[in-house]
Amino acid sequence: MNELPEITRFLCELQGFEDLDEKQLSAAAKAMQIGYYKAGSQVLTIGATNKQLHILRSGALELRNAEGDLVMRAAEGDVFGFPSLMNAVPLRNQSIAIEDSLIYHLDGAVFSELRRKNDRFDTYFIRLLSDRLLSRPATTKLHGAEGRAVSQLITRPPVAIDGAASIQDAARKMVDERVSAILVTCGEKFSGIATDRDLRKRVVARGLPIDTSIQDIMSINPISIDADDLAYEAALTMMQNKIHHLPVTREGKLIGMVSRSDFMRIETEHPLYLVNDIAKQTTVEGIIDACKRLPALVASQISADADGEQLGKFITTITDSVTQQLCRIAEAELGSPPCTYAWVALGSQGRHEQSARSDQDNALVLDDSATDADDGYFEALARIVNDGLDACGYVYCPGDVMASNPKWRKPLEVWKKYFNNWITVPEEKALMHANIFFDLRCVYGDTGLVETLKESIRTDAKRNELFLALMAKNAMNFQPPLGFFRQFVLEKSGEHKNTLDIKKHGIMPIVEIARIRALAAGEVRITTRNRLRAAAKTGEITEPDAASLIDALDFIEKLRIEHQNRQLHAGKRPDNHLSPGELSSLIRHNLKSAFSQVSVSQSALLNRFHVA
């Protein structure tokens, strides 16, 4: 007598679980652990592995992404943690109890077992997952197989045969074309489908003669899908109907077929698979190997029409998981660390804005209990991670802003002093090199250390006008090259190698403006677009100014992506140097207006801080 009536009574009223039978409900109840979380405490952390489905029994909690944006607020009966569980990837959101909460943690293996046994339960969670992927804010949306149109999955024209043909002819055609299903037509119209399984079940098993016509054994009017539907809908349709092939039509006309195996092929291109693969590696060599797939993945993201923001997020996600796994490998090699620490990404990785090829910029923040003797451990750890990143293609920082540099491997107190110095006794020269430190983000280890540091930066910077003024002055080092166009127009041909560094002259000026405006607004947000939006909300920058800068950034990043994509396809190492030949007159015109916008915003920034 080990029934758990209280638990099953609660479960059976939840969506999804209501489809389970008594035995399955009881199995679910017995596979649960119950945890209690005081208001304010963290239930799940970003980057951790998740092997359970979490059900809020009572209380309330909030899911927030790495940016701190609210993803979802959960109330009694809500489930969370299913995306990471179903995709077997590290957690992407942190969840914090906002009231005292009682949470049921359902064992992941039993959850999968229930999905296998109960189709309705399975379908409910697949749909929930799709909804979550599609409703994700644009900033975090990843382009992959599930977001593409079905038509993009079709690899060949349909293999079809007339309904009057014999079974043997149909089978021959299937062998010749190497397909496991054949479409059957009746004149111009598509009337059915026959599969390997049909031949086995309806022909061989029944001993039908091989000259029977194919239309006698085909499935009539099979389920089909429109070419413009999304690929995930095709996957869902096949799963729900337990079929392996799905004819694709456009305006009623047959244009091809997709099968479950098409999905398997395309799914391995999903960025989450690479993240997952990296997280499984136990050696640096393994990670280097997995990273070799990155260029092809970037190319596929671009062809799926990812914009600069999405692509930056995507590439940074991969870099983060490489970094995290290298830290884990280092810890496995060196033993557990002598005190807590945070591995911090700076610059573009910190901002989630990496491009196809970015350098590494990083640092280590140690707990204040770290002694001089402990530094040996962290030096070794930094070497392993810095070398590993370099070997994976994230080349060493030319300015030596890396954790292996003892200057950037310090306890929290020292970091606070660094920032306090930069902010309260600012020097133009020192600040020029320090600006990427203001784009700090914890990638691995104790997030709390970095949060404490950020809070002290936020309060220091907001009040300090001199510091902000010098930052603004420094930002002028990156000027949009309006002269580029004049020169370009003059030099129609010739040997002159007139290339444009689109990062230095196009993207960095916007990044700088956003960083300073956000610091002035006391904002801790870190991506350039979010900084601009947040600064606009507080009135630190005008709404139209912020919106135009975001548009300009979108446009310039798009140019960079297309440029790097051409290089990737040509097997070259991507860079930031655009040559004039790549720009059509329309693009030149648009780029010129984007640059003018940046110039106007720079002047406004100088005025704001009274810098001549």
Added chain:
Amino acid sequence: MTTGRWLALKRWKAGRRSGNERYKALLDGSPPSPSTDFDDAELVCLDIETTGLDPATVDMLSIGWVLIRNGKVDLSTAESHVVKPGREELGDSPAIHGLTDSVVEQGTSPEAAMQRVLEVLTGRVLVVHHAGLDKKLLDRLCREQFGDRLHVPVIDTLALENRRKSRHHHLEDTRSLRLPDLRNHYNLPWYRGHDCLGDAISTAELLIAMVASRDSATTLSDLY
């Protein structure tokens, strides 16, 4: 003398007296030391339904328990048994507990139930709400069967809340210490109650809530 050493001495003495293997095993499998972190210990939250209120005379009608491990209530360990009464006729309580005579007749013997309890308690800590009744009854049954009382460390959630209240000088606080009222105080959901396994889980949830509400890290000695 500390709780730990005192308990060890009593266990050693009892072990020398008893001839029962199961009972010896309980005494040999040493319980977690008082300095063990709560999250590292295994605790058995247990509840008994009885035929009355006097531990000296009542019989067990049913018994249920669930383990706390890693600071979480682990429902895969939930277990309960209906017990055939030894002596007394069924009084009013069956109506409360929902156990009819015929269900009770199909139950395990008190001896078999006690054997299983000893097995589960080996190397673990016992948790009950109001030890005055349940622990005393277990002691009595244990003495009848094995010659000595049940030597295991005990956490009493009711006594624990009582101490917490007096420590914080909540003199004006006349809140009831009944399980449902305490659960309410810790923002735990309402439970139907009155079946032993449900009450055991209820007690387990209360204990993890109490531990989570403490300001500092908790060891077992903070809870005895």
